[in-house]
Amino acid sequence: MAGSGTSHLRDGDDVLLRAERVVVEYPMRGSRQRVRAVSDVSLDIGRGETLGLVGESGCGKSTIGRAILQLPRPNAGSVHYDGVELTALSGRRLRAYRRDIQMVFQDPLSSLNPRQQIGEILADPLRVWKHGTPAERERLVADTLEVVGLDPSATLTRRPHQFSGGQCQRISIARCLVLRPGLLICDEPVSALDVSVQAQVLNLLEDMKARYGLSLLFIAHDLAVVKNISDRVAVMYLGKLCEVGAPEKLYQRPAHPYTDLLLRSIPEPDPSRPLPDADLTAGELPSPADPPSGCRFRTRCPRATQLCAEEEPVMRELGVDHHVACHHPLPTSAVPAAAPTPERTPA
């Protein structure tokens, strides 16, 4: 899987964000070597669309979210937002574009400055951009708090530690919304919350998306959470994209062996259902500093062949809005004839 290639990208005016061949490298401590946290990943998000990005810990999901914001700037590749190339901007112009892309983080409490009151936290983005008079800012902050379901009079003068995780996440979302962004990057926004609160925050995100016409990049490690909220789902493994598709296709007929493995790993409250094959789930994630040759998933893939070690698979179309980067994808109903099997390997 290693999905390089850009065949899954769409063209047209309704694409809000187009990240192409993005590479993010980090220097390794005590060596000249560099880790490729994100390696040649391309993705796009349409206006008003929610893209779910899933993968296990350390596969580079959050890194790509930050790369879109240019925090840090990607080492290679392009990030096109609303017709502007973000990687070419710097200084004040970049800061001006960043405010159109806002981010919600995993840890609700440490997303908020513990020494500031909620009113100050929410007004700070507006003050940075000298938006309106202090009175107008105050009104906008109070209105936004109400929209995310918090009572302004009980919230404005309190500090973050006086709120629960779910409330903190609502405040974080409100801080994003005061700037009226076009794209919201949600980096595992519900992973640290109780299940009941998770649903509330997910519903809130859906409401906000509809209300403000937002596009969402929803990063998560939980396929079940992503399924309901996403218009499109992208699966990542070890800094590469494996499979992109509409959730109904991807969840019912996964083409990539890794997607299949992830889906079968979702625990179901049904004791009669057989547990996933132990062989399938075995094996650690290889180090991104020393990734396997060819397809990066081959060390854990049941369908791996010699070809997978030699050649990196490229993203290709399986059907309408369903792309996979695999030499031997699982047969899907969409392209029954073209489905290759490991025995008959297409060159």
Add this chain to the structure above:
Amino acid sequence: MSTDVLPTTRPAGASAGKPRTYTLRARRPYGLWIASAWVLLLVGCAVAADVLPLADPAKPVGRARQVPFHSLAPDQILGTDTYGRSVLSRVIFGARTDLLVTLCACAFGAVLGCLLGLLAGFVKGWADRAVSFLIDTLLALPPIILLIAIATILRPSTWTLTFGLTLLTVPAFARLERGAALSWAERPFVLAARSYGASGLRIAFRQILPNSLLTVITFVPTVIAGLIVAEGSLGFLGLGIPPPAASWGTMIADGRASLRIAPHEVLVPAAVVFLTVLALNTLGEKVRDRLEIRSRTG
């Protein structure tokens, strides 16, 4: 607060009688109270020295080298020194000099050190290397030699002393602030501030400094305690506040000659220094304990 224990886990002996209750009570912080009282008393005396019924610390009030309590007159209760000056009056006016010099040095050092530390911890890279080099250089010089050099080059005065002591505190504050800034800069709220377009300066002073300052402030009593000791050593070497002004260090130095016949001349200021340093260190430690718990939840 009492807690009912589940019946199954109740010890056999306790099951017959009334349910066991557990009391959660914090130990009363007597140490903290005593330390605060001493520091408050000292600061109060130093501030009100002019209004208190005290003799002029530079003028004799009676016969030389009177032992403490030979007379209960307020000026002579702690005895007199070699020149017949009141020891009590000199200790209190000495407290004024000492506290003023150490507080100023601490404040200057804290401002300078925090700015350097913030620069190093937030900007990183070249700034961190430059600041770390400066700190290491300052730390490599033995403090007493540094102070002697400063006192020799510049004329000994209150300001020279303050300048020398400031140089001593800068590395400590810079390191504290650097470490705190490094860890706070990693928090998501800093990333959020970047993503809504806040400038680096705004992030440093509005997001990072207010948080990291808490760590730094808790070390202020400890630093002042160290400075009082440093002032004492300098005064002892004759490089402190020039006479006839009183400071604890110069009092100890002046009393050295008559240590055998009038030990109180040295012992009284030495005891005051000891108690003050102890009180400040206790205070610093307790404040740190409390704030640590709070910063974990907040």
